Amino acid sequence: MYKKSSGFTLIELLIVVVIIGLITAVALPNYREYVMAGNRNAAKGDLLELQQWMERNYSLTNSYAVLPAGTALTTAQLPFNTTPRSSAKTNYNLSFTANPTSTAFTLQAVPVNGQVNDTTCSTLTLTSAGVRGATGSGGASTCWNK
Structure with missing residues (x-):
């Protein structure tokens, strides 16, 4: 008589491992792309915030590079410099x-x-005239409109 055993066979375990491997191979690159796009969006938001800060500074001093009188510094420094x-x-x-x-x-x-791996949109730029730019294979329209 055969004794009924409980558990998984080696074939069943191998099938599960292959399925998990396939799911990981498809999902991991997509996840990385979403993370890089999220980081890029945070940088774009910070650039827009800094553009407004520069405009407020200009309305006080008539210069983008000089701080208002009475401040400890004479040349403008961004309120934050990382994202x-x-x-x-x-x-x-x-x-x-x-x-x-x-x-x-x-x-x-x-x-x-890790963001240097974002070859679609590398360095993002924003001018006082509102011109948006980007280096990388995506170009400014792709990088700023996503």
Whole structure:
């Protein structure tokens, strides 16, 4: 007589392992792309916020690169220079270019750490005229409209 045993056979376990492997092979690249797109959206939001900060500063000093009188610094510094602001892992470094007599500026978000693998949209830029730019294979229209 055969004794009924409980448990899984080796074939059943191998089938489960293959199914899990296939699901992982499909899902992991998609997950990484969504994470990079989310980080990119955070950087775009921060660039827009900094653009408004630059405009407020300009309305007080008539310059994008000078701070109002009475502040400890004389040249403008961004209120924050990384995205995200309060995390140990930085995805983008934020900076701007403007001379003290300038009536224009360019903000940029340069990818760092794991975000450098985002070849579709690398460095994001935003000017005082509202011109949005991006390096990478996606171009400005793709990167800013997603």
